[in-house]
Structure formats: structure tokens, C-alpha cells
Amino acid sequence: AIPARLAGCREVVLCSPPRADGTCDPVVLHAARTCGVNRVFKAGGAQAIAAMAYGTASIPRCDKLFGPGNAFVTEAKLQVASDPQGAAIDMPAGPSEVLVIADDSADPAFVAADLLSQAEHGPDSQVLLVSESASLLGAVEREVERQCAVLPRAAIAQQSLVYGRLIRVESTAQAVEVSNRYAPEHLIMQVRDPRAWLGGIQSAGSVFLGHWAPESLGDYCSGSNHVLPTCGWARSCSGVSVASFQKQVTVQTCSPGALRRVGPCAATLAAAEGLDAHRRAIATRLSALEGNAFGARKRSAA
Template sequence: MMQIVKHPKKVEWAKLLQRPVMDSSSLEASVKNILFEVKANGDEALKRFATIFDKVSVPELQVTEAEITSALALVSNELKEAIQLAKKNIETFHAIQTTAAAKIETMPGVVCWRKAVAIEKVGLYIPGGTAPLFSTILMLAVPAKIAGCKEIILCTPPAKDGSINAAILYTAQLCGITKIYKTGGAQAIAAMAYGTETIPQVYKIFGPGNQYVTAAKQLVQKDGVAIDMPAGPSEVCVMADETANPVFVAADLLSQAEHGVDSQVLLVSTSEQLINNTAAEMDKQLGALPRKELAAKALENSKAVLVNNVDEMIELVNTYAAEHLIISCSNDEVIAERITNAGSMFLGNYSPESAGDYASGTNHTLPTNGYARAYSGVSVDSFVKKITVQKLSLEGLKNIGKAVVTMAEAEGLQAHANAIKKRMESK
């Protein structure tokens, strides 16, 4: 179960807050080989890797319309309604993220502005494996559609019988995605990065995955393909004081631990009683979980940290930079104002991480492994690039011309200076 650490000194924080570390050298070598094979052999390599890794034969990589249609009947009306509700909330939250840029006159006759342009071709990776994450389709496809991306493709690994999870197919078609491909892991990232006979090449790749997927995303970035963010195993940090409910806190910690053995769970509290009660409650709840073996393994890397006061709790949490941060404290909004490093925050006793994972409206594709110090989660902006524009009148050119010439000549770039001078001399 969770290790309990009481009143650690600051010099111990770095070691205490370390994420589980994996040897990446052998991993990177095997991923590089997969990328090379897909780049060289396209569809043939994808089908071969499906046999090796997924233990499945995939005669056709693209999901057919018939497969999509038959999958729709397999999804219960209750689940369809839940997915539709989540989609509506995600659309509502993300729609306000599109704002028209104003034209700014920096000085008379010099007008500058930014033009937002959707990234034309994007690829979405949706994990299958132990948990087919159809919710991630909503989190990626909805903002992509709002941004106006022209081509959105989706790759996801097939089951042992060659099928794709029905909820994944239902959600994809609900979001207007028709190009769905049966390929997973690092090979799917390679297919989207380089293109194959069947799968089109994209300009930016989105979506979570295991360590192979993450390594592949970081490697294809070196070849000029953009990625959403570096994202490793999922994690949650819960800040809790004596007003928190240990039953709720235990449920939140376990909801993260059940993702996988490499998930990380951290509880930071000013109350020793809350920590003890939560640990006892976790024991009780864990036994009833279908994925209890996975969760128990994840909890081996997890810690509960007792600190002296709220200020220390905030400092420790900002040092950790959690993907998900739950603030179960009496003055949650005041504390939230002082949080500088987190992917997404959940305030109060009635805001579980699960709400944001599925249906509150915020995005669940978030920076992990401390990247929340510098990265945001996915938003409409993730699917957009901004092109700056300027237009100068003759008056504007005269107003800045002398300064530009002086600066260009000081840098020894005479042709830059001449581009201004020639225009001035022509009038």
C-alpha cells in the first residue's frame, strides 16, 4: 500500500517526489527500429507488427463503413446518451476558446495582427489495451473540429479478433471521424508521421499511450512532425486537510491507480488522522475493484506525505507539478490561486478527477511527469497555428524606417537596410 512519510525536510523533496523511472535506452532502440520498418515498408510492416505485438491478423487496416454501422447497434442507449452529454459539455467549454484577434496599430501606419489557421491534417491516437479510451476521442476530436482541421484520422489497436471496440467506433462517428485505422503502439505513431499506402501522413499527432507510444512521439518530433506534449503514465495528487472526506479521497486515489502499474498517486495533507483514515478506506475499497491487481501494483510507488501547514503543502504540490490536482480543503479556491504547476485542478469535496476525465467539459489530455511546469493541456489552441500579419503604409514605413536601417546596419546586414532604403528613395 501507500508509503506514509511524515514531515519530510525540503532537501528530501526531490527524491520523495520522483516518478517511477524506466530504462529508456533499450526502449528507444526498439522504437527506432519500429519507426524505420514502417517508414520503409508501410502497410506490410503495420500488419506484421499487429501479428507480433497484438497477436492478430489485420487483412485491411481501414475500418469499413459496415464495421462502424454494426458497432453502433452494440452500444447501449444509456452509454450513447452519456457520451452525447459529455460531448455537449466539452463543445460548450472549448467553443469559447476561439477568439478573433484584433488589429493593432503599433504606430501610425504600422498595423499588425495574428491570423489563426487550423492545422490541416491531424492524427489522433486512441489506446485500446486494458482500457479502450473512447472518452479521449471526445477530448481530441471536439477541439479539432472546432478549430477547423480539414483531415482528422484515428489510429487504435484492434482486439484479438481484429475488431475495434464498439464505443470507440460510435464516439468517432459521433464526432465526424470516418478515417479509422486498426493499428496501435509505436507503429501507429510511425504510420501517422510518415504515411503508408493506406494511412495518410499528418502534421501533428495527439493522444496518450504507453511508454512505446510516448517514445515514438518524441522521436518522430525530430523528423518535423509536431506532437501535443510529452505524456507519460497518468498521475494524481490530492491535497487534503481535516475537512476532506477520507472515503472520497480514497476513491480518487484508487481511480488513478487503476489506470496501470506505472500510474502514480500522491496524497499531501496537514492532517495525520485524514491520512490514516484514507489508508484504511483504500484497503476497504481496493478489494472490491475488478482491476485491484493493477491498482495495488501502482500503489507500491505511491506516497502519503504529512506536512506542517498549508503553505508547505502548496509549495510541495507546486514542486511536484501534478497532471491532476484535487484540492479537498476548506478554502480550495484561495489555495487554487496559489497553484502555479498543475495540468488540471479539481476543487472541493464534490469535484472528483473522474468528472474532468469524462464529462465536465475540460480536457483530460494533460501534461504528466512534471511537464505541467511548462506545458498546458490540450485545447482548441493545440489544433491551431497563428500566422502574424503586418501591413505598412508609406507613412508607417517612414515612421519606423530609420530605426530599422540603424539596427540592420549595426548587425552588419546591409541588404536588410536596403529593403527599407530603396522604398524610401522611390518616393
Template sequence: MQIVRYPDRKNWKETLKRPAFDTSSLNQTVSDILNKIRERGDEAVIEFSQKFDKVVLDNLQVSDAEICEAENLVPDELKEAIRTAKNNIETFHNSQKVELKKIETTKGVVCWQKSVGIEKVGLYIPGGTAPLFSTVLMLAVPAKIAGCREIVLCTPPNKEGKVNPAILYAAKVAGVDRIYKIGGIQAIGAMAYGTETVTKVYKIFGPGNQYVTAAKQLVSLRDVAIDMPAGPSEVQVIADETANPSFIAADLLSQAEHGADSQVILTTTSEDIINEVVKEIEKQLPLLPRNEMAKKALDNSKLILLKDEQEIIDMTNEYAPEHLIIETADYMNIAEKIVNAGSVFLGHYTPESAGDYASGTNHTLPTNGYAKAYSGVNLDSFIRKITFQEISKEGIHNLGVTIEIMAETEQLNAHKNAVTLRLKD
């Protein structure tokens, strides 16, 4: 990791530069595959599954028998952990329901909203180096609470055509309706366009590699909505002299092990903390099974020494981290001044891992600085809000002239006439 001491503000942009994640060079390849899936459906999906995942599939959909078989393969302690996490995620997302009231904006003019679940949603769950069964819970649980009528899930199988048992069990617990053994670009294409077997959905959720990311971006141009722009995972830690260096090192490494293109950052006013964290990383890193991947991520990462707390706050809001851990004595005071972050973890005993799995908050979050404009996945991500209005004779009398003046000024006389006729009536 690079140590950066007291960077000048004018150089912060370069200091905080993320690993390059340009998918433009992939777009032609991805586009060609998507077009073939749109044209040929299941046949193309099966062909690309054989090419990329090295698996020959007779049936794209996971059967009830396979789900039952998988349930028997999941250890009881993992089942209990999945159920506990599911309950916490459900509790937190249930709390996001909002009562929408009818409002009389002018006498006789009543307006209101109704929340409606997106009818058909597609969940993409990676199954490669790390089968993310936790993401099944993060996406399917709020979808169920929102009232989505159809929840479908795509995840890549292994070379024997089997899906990871924990993914299947989590899908069953969370209420997924249909599961397909499809990964990569072909999964995104199948959900975006629909095939003979796969349901066409209205919005696609979930993380993935650069090919999945490029596919999601391309289909979102005209065919289907997506959750958010996505990039490599990242974490920033704010720490002071009260922080435990071993905790900080563990938090940084827990994010670094996601992938070689991940980024982790420490911001502090303490040179001693930086030195101790470096020692702890050197101690903990060799013990990790994914240490080679974490090492590559650390090449993209920085330990940044700043002058004071205000500089830390300003740099954090400029960086807009996906995950932010504040391990300081006055963490609540700092947290109040943070305006750009995906999810924030407060105090010495709140690891980012808690949000990844079981505290209840969602781990599908904006990366690459998008936290300046995007929220992480939440209940509203699965909901559309439809507005209604009801105007009485008294209401059109009270508001009509205002509408007429505005419509006429915009030279939209048919708009004006729709009001004028009612006023005359």
C-alpha cells in the same frame, strides 16, 4: 503506500520522485520498426500488426459498414452519455475561441494574427486493457472546432480485427474523417510518414504505452509535431479535516487503476486524515476489478504529512501534478496560489473522474512534471497562428530609420537596404 512525515525541504525532490519511465532502451527497437514502416508502408504495418497484436488484416481502414455495425452494439445509455460528454467538451472548447484584432503599432503600421486549424491531425487511441473512447472526444471535438480539414484516428483492433464499438461510435459523433485498425508503434509510424492507405498528418495527439511514447518522441525529432511529452498518469490530493476520507481514497484509487506505473499522492497537515484514508483504501481496493494493477501503483505512491498550508502549496508547485484535487474548506484560496498543475479539481464534490469524462475540460494533460512548462490539450493545440503586417508609405517613413539602425548594427546590410530603397522611393 508509504507514509512520509514532515520531510525536510532539501529532501523533497527524492520524496516526490516519480516511477522511472526511461524509454531510451527501447529507442533502437522502435526506430527499426519506424524505418521499416517508412520504407515499406502498408506491408510493414500489416506485418507488425500480426506480430504484436496477433491479428491478420485484409484492410487497414474501418469501413462504413463496420461503423454502422458498431453503433448497433453500443447500449443506448452509453450513447446518451457519450453525446452528453461531447456537448460539454464542445461547449468548453468553443469558449476558447479568441477574437484577434488588428493593431496599429506605429502610425501606418498595422499588425494582426489569424487562427488556422492544422490541416491534418492524427489521433492515437489506446485499445488494450482500457479502450479509451473518452479520449476520442477529448481530441476530435476540439480538432473539429479548430477547423482541422482532416482528422484521422488509429486504434488497435482485437484478434478478430474488430475495433471497440464505443471507440467507433465516439469517433462518428465527434466527426472523425477516417479510422484505421492500427495500434502501437506501427500506428505512430503510419501517421508520421503516410502509407498507401494511411494519410500522413502534421501533428499526432494521444496517450499510449512506453512503445507509443518512444515512437512519438522519435518521429517528433524531424517528421511530425506531437501534442506533448507523456508519461504515466498521476494525481495529487490536498486535504484537510473537512474532507471525506472515503472520497479521498476513491480519488487516489481511480488514478492508481490506470496502470502499475501510475503515481498517487496525498498531502495534508492532518495525521487523522492519513490514518482514515489508509483504512478506506484497504476497504475499497479489494472491490476493484483492476486491484492488482492499482496495488502496484500504490507501491510508487505516498501519503505526505506537512507542517502547514504553505508547505503544501510549495510542495504542490514543485511536484506539478497532472491532476490536482483540493478537498479543503478554503480550496479556492489554495487554488489561487497554485501555478504548476495540469488540471485542478476544487471542493469535496469534484472528482478527477469528472474531468476524465464529461465536465468539459480536456483530460489529455502534461505528466512527469511537465505541467511547469506545458498546457494540457486545448483548442490552441489544434491551431496555428499566422501573423500579418501591412505598412503604408507613412508607416515605412515612421519606422524605417529604426529598422535601418538595427539591421546595420547586426551587420545585415541587405536587410537595411530593403528599407533604404523604400525610404528613397
């Protein structure tokens, strides 16, 4: 909502699933008021996406839909975005992902904590650790087991960990290559001099540099928007920003002198494409300038 307001959106609508007693979470309502949301509706899931995309008797039709969700929400967003009668979307933002690149300078407890912070999101979250250090991989695996055992959401995290991976590579450079191919939602660089590798990162939703930058900071208070592309969409999409709520309208004008200079080129290109009406729209004006017919018509009208 904050980037929407910064972008100048006049109306911001929020859909939030109701609690078991039918009420909306007061924390959500307080956040919505603080951020300047105009209207809040008790609806969630794919049905909320459909309601905002097409409109209902109570929920207005929206021009663009933002925000992450589960696999069903992500699929609903993709479907309404492909429908000419639907709505635009920010990006596919589904189940959470984290990829950690770590070398032997990393603390296994830190790495394990970062992996589990994503695994506890849901059973369809994916966590990966890529390292050239076999000893670190083993230490992290043991640390994950130890930390997971005391988590309130341990059962959920354990389901996610079934699909997690520990990947051994030959170098940090190769680890960066693996990350770019995977295009993670979150990339954590727990290596020596992490900033030195930043230039090689081509595809990631958000990057966390160093041993003291847990992904959890990005969730809550580091300042970057945390609606990020998942499922490999970081190869072609960026996270939500003020620009996501804006569109550009281009404007052109042309003086007679400028038309004399660029018009023949445009007419040649139109002719090469076989679009004669395009060529004539330019040639007619050029002919008028050569014969000053345009000026003569203006004098006649006066």
C-alpha cells in the same frame, strides 16, 4: 476530435488498437462517428504513432498527433516530434498521475477513492497525497487498503501504489508548493475554501476543486478536455483545446508614412546586428521616398 472540428480541421484520423478477434471496438467506432472522425484505422501503440507521422500505404501522413498513451507511445511521440520529417504533437501525455491536497476537512473515503481511480489505470501510474494532517494521512492509508481489496483491478492498483507517496507538510501553502514542483496531470484540492488557493496553482494539467469534484468527472463529463500533460510537462504545456488544432499566421503591411516613422529604428537595429543587407532593404526604400524616386518610376512605367 470535437476541438479539431471546432478548429476547422478538414480531416481527422483515428488509430485504435484492434481487439483479439481483429475487430475494432464498436463503442470506439460509434464515438468516432458521433465526433466526426473521417477515417479509423486498426492500429495502436508506438507503431500507430510512426504510421501517422510518416504515412503508410493505407494510413495517411498526419500534420499533428494527439492523445495519451503508455510510456512507449509517449516516447514515440517525442521521437517523431524531434524529427524534421516527422509530425508535431500535442504534448507528452503518458502514464496517469494524480496529486491530492487535503486538510482535516476531507473525507478519507473520498481521498482514497480518488487515489485508487488513478492507480487502477496501470502499474506505472503515480498517486500522491499531500496533507498537514497526520491523522488524515493515516486514515486514508487504511481506507486505500480497504477499498483496493474489493476492486476488480486490485492487482494493477496495488502495483501502482508501490510507487505512491503520502507526504506530510506543515501547511496547505507548503502543499501547493510541493504540487507546483511536481506539476501533476491532475490536482485535486480537498480543502476548506479550495478556490482561495487557486491563484497559487502554477503548474497542473487540470484542477478539481472541493470535496465533490472527483477526477473521474474530468475523465468523462465535466466538459474540459482530458488529454493532459504528464511527467512534469504541466510546467510548460497545457491540455488539449481548440487552440491546439490551430496555428497563427501574422501579416504586416506598411504605408510610406509609416516607413518614414519606423524605418530608421529598424535600420539602426539591423546595423547594430551587423546585418547590412537588412539595413539596406529599409534604407533603399527610405531613399526612394526622400527623392520620390518610387513615384517617378511609377509615372515612367505608365
